[in-house]
Amino acid sequence: MDKFTQNYVDSFMAELVAKNPGEVEFHQAVREVVESVAPYVTENPYLMDLKILERMVEPERVILFRVPWTDDRGEIHINKGYRVQMNSAIGPYKGGIRFHSSVNLSILKFLAFEQTFKNSLTTLPMGGGKGGSDFSPRGKSDAEVMRFCQSFMTELQRHIGPDTDVPAGDIGVGGREIGFMFGQYKRLRDEFTGTLTGKGLGWGGSLIRPEATGYGVCYFAQNMLATQGKSFEGQTVLISGSGNVAQYAAQKATQLGGKVVSFSDSDGSIYDPEGIDAEKLAYVMELKNVRRGRIKEYVTKYPDAQYLEGQRPWNIPCDIALPCATQNEINKENAEALVKNGCYCVCEGANMPSTPEAIEVFQAAKLLYSPGKASNAGGVATSGLEMTQNSMRLKWTREEVDEQLHRIMNDIHDACIKYGTEEDGYINYVKGANIAGFIKVANAMVDQGLV
Numbered sequence: 001m002d003k004f005t006q007n008y009v010d011s012f013m014a015e016l017v018a019k020n021p022g023e024v025e026f027h028q029a030v031r032e033v034v035e036s037v038a039p040y041v042t043e044n045p046y047l048m049d050l051k052i053l054e055r056m057v058e059p060e061r062v063i064l065f066r067v068p069w070t071d072d073r074g075e076i077h078i079n080k081g082y083r084v085q086m087n088s089a090i091g092p093y094k095g096g097i098r099f100h101s102s103v104n105l106s107i108l109k110f111l112a113f114e115q116t117f118k119n120s121l122t123t124l125p126m127g128g129g130k131g132g133s134d135f136s137p138r139g140k141s142d143a144e145v146m147r148f149c150q151s152f153m154t155e156l157q158r159h160i161g162p163d164t165d166v167p168a169g170d171i172g173v174g175g176r177e178i179g180f181m182f183g184q185y186k187r188l189r190d191e192f193t194g195t196l197t198g199k200g201l202g203w204g205g206s207l208i209r210p211e212a213t214g215y216g217v218c219y220f221a222q223n224m225l226a227t228q229g230k231s232f233e234g235q236t237v238l239i240s241g242s243g244n245v246a247q248y249a250a251q252k253a254t255q256l257g258g259k260v261v262s263f264s265d266s267d268g269s270i271y272d273p274e275g276i277d278a279e280k281l282a283y284v285m286e287l288k289n290v291r292r293g294r295i296k297e298y299v300t301k302y303p304d305a306q307y308l309e310g311q312r313p314w315n316i317p318c319d320i321a322l323p324c325a326t327q328n329e330i331n332k333e334n335a336e337a338l339v340k341n342g343c344y345c346v347c348e349g350a351n352m353p354s355t356p357e358a359i360e361v362f363q364a365a366k367l368l369y370s371p372g373k374a375s376n377a378g379g380v381a382t383s384g385l386e387m388t389q390n391s392m393r394l395k396w397t398r399e400e401v402d403e404q405l406h407r408i409m410n411d412i413h414d415a416c417i418k419y420g421t422e423e424d425g426y427i428n429y430v431k432g433a434n435i436a437g438f439i440k441v442a443n444a445m446v447d448q449g450l451v
């Protein structure tokens with residue numbers, strides 16, 4: 001990076017930090033993008049004059065609201081509800097809702113910012129948004145979750161709509177929560193529209209949407225591996241998390257010939273050196289999705305596996321790592337352990353799971369490394385396909401949706417190669433994804449004037 005561009009990055013970040021104090025995850029996500037796109041921006045000074053990047057880091061709108069609800073004993077609880085409507089230059093705001101005790105404005109702004117570039121990469125017309133609450137569904141009854149979702153939607157419904165803002169799931173929000181929120185939305189608005197995605201298959205949902213993020217991660221990884229003449233066949237695969245993305249990443253990686261040996265949750269990891277085959281995965285799905293249990297129980301059912309209490313899986317030797325839990329779950333030491341133990345491909349299913357220091361380790365070692373906004377875009381892409389089907393009032397087959405998902409992941413990979421290939425041939429997927437995602441949104445903002 002030349003001196004002028006470096007100064008541009010430094011002063012941009014200093015101003016961002018001063019204007020958004022304490023929002024460390026948001027600073028982290030913005031810095032990664034700004035470092036990638038700064039050379040493009042300084043080569044195209046009209047983007048600087050029009051303050052395109054400055055506008056991109058300021059959400060178009062942030063909604064913050066009170067969510068009161070009562071638990072099964074009648075006690076009243078108050079949570080915070082949020083929706084960050086980040087950027088609508090290329091389509092209605094689109095992005096998930098996260099229910100987790102850690103949720104705050106910094107985390108939702110980082111997610112909404114990432115979503116803007118991710119959605120641009122999908123080639124579909126979707127802007128960027130994200131929402132959520134510091135409510136934790138863990139340990140709550142179905143009735144409590146329903147009352148919470150209804151209260152959350154009672155306020156959110158006035159800010160969303162099929163052509164305005166279309167939420168979906170994320171951590172802590174799956175089919176059950178989308179159902180409760182959709183029911184309340186429909187009741188209050190008196191309209192049946194495609195306003196939420198990830199809906200049930202019998203009431204407007206798209207086939208393959210539940211599988212899409214995890215499958216998309218593996219389709220993207222297949223492309224990455226192919227650049228080195230490799231495939232999943234016979235490879236040992238580490239997966240973190242044990243929720244929606246982790247489960248379907250495991251299913252597809254196994255179908256493609258890989259041996260998945262781990263899952264995790266916020267309490268610890270399980271390591272099954274024999275591999276988590278289809279039967280064991282069916283057990284995990286029942287454990288997590290129906291009984292809502294903890295991953296620790298896996299070792300009671302399969303005693304040859306180990307439970308690593310309080311640990312992430314990154315010290316286990318592997319060829320391919322698919323982080324599918326949460327942000328900043330791979331730090332510098334974890335990255336060094338992965339590289340040391342022979343991992344040569346890290347393909348992110350979660351959003352921003354690697355810290356900047358971890359990414360530096362991967363790139364210095366010339367690993368195949370892809371950021372979530374490229375490799376996990378299959379989920380929101382299939383949400384886009386759900387929106388299309390809802391608007392057309394028809395339903396595509398499983399094969400049709402899967403084929404489109406596959407094509408979109410291939411196209412995103414092509415875009416990363418186009419904008420991310422460095423002089424020595426190394427594919428910098430971070431740079432590729434950020435520049436490709438940025439150009440489309442920036443051009444739309446230029447065309448639409450100062451709004």
Ligand code: NDP
Binds near residue numbers: 241243327350
């Ligand atoms: P789920 O709620 O289904 O699963 C989340 C998993 O991650 C759980 O196993 C959970 O364990 C674990 N986890 C959550 N927070 C932490 C934490 N702080 N530390 C350790 N483990 C944690 O969510 P998803 O599978 O949908 O989401 C996983 C990741 O993928 C997130 O980063 C999300 O943003 C991203 N993503 C999701 C998409 C989707 O379509 N669902 C699309 C694109 C990205 P526990 O039960 O202990 O909380």
Ligand code: 2IT
Binds near residue numbers: 095096166351381
């Ligand atoms: O991070 C993400 O891309 C998601 N949680 C999915 C968003 C969506 O609108 O399907």
